[in-house]
Amino acid sequence: MKLIITKLLRDENGFIVSAELILVATIAVLSLIVGLAEISHGVNQELEDVGSAVGAVQQSYVFNGLCSPNKAAVVGSYFNDERDLCDSQFDLITNGAAGEGHYGHDRD
Numbered sequence: 303m304k305l306i307i308t309k310l311l312r313d314e315n316g317f318i319v320s321a322e323l324i325l326v327a328t329i330a331v332l333s334l335i336v337g338l339a340e341i342s343h344g345v346n347q348e349l350e351d352v353g354s355a356v357g358a359v360q361q362s363y364v365f366n367g368l369c370s371p372n373k374a375a376v377v378g379s380y381f382n383d384e385r386d387l388c389d390s391q392f393d394l395i396t397n398g399a400a401g402e403g404h405y406g407h408d409r410d
Contacts, residue, residue, distance in 0.1 A: 360383060367378035 362381055362383045364380045365378050367376050369375035
């Protein structure tokens with residue numbers, strides 16, 4: 303039993319694998335952070351495009367009135383859709399990241 307414990311204490315084969323694993327895991331986490339930030343930016347831009355498309359839909363309608371020779375009549379109607387605030391594209395503006403001190407809480 304003492305021989306097995308001595309062999310395990312002197313064995314250094316796992317050290318290289320552990321160091322490589324830490325390096326690979328660090329690179330993977332950093333690339334995931336960058337990738338997810340780009341995905342977030344892309345999703346925000348696509349949602350802005352969808353919102354701009356919905357805002358650009360023309361919702362105005364007109365229907366004419368009807369009347370018959372027997373003096374029956376139905377009046378027509380008209381609705382004009384005006385342009386709303388934030389209906390244009392590029393209303394979403396990104397700004398830099400803010401740390402804890404940028405919200406009015408100054409720390410010394």
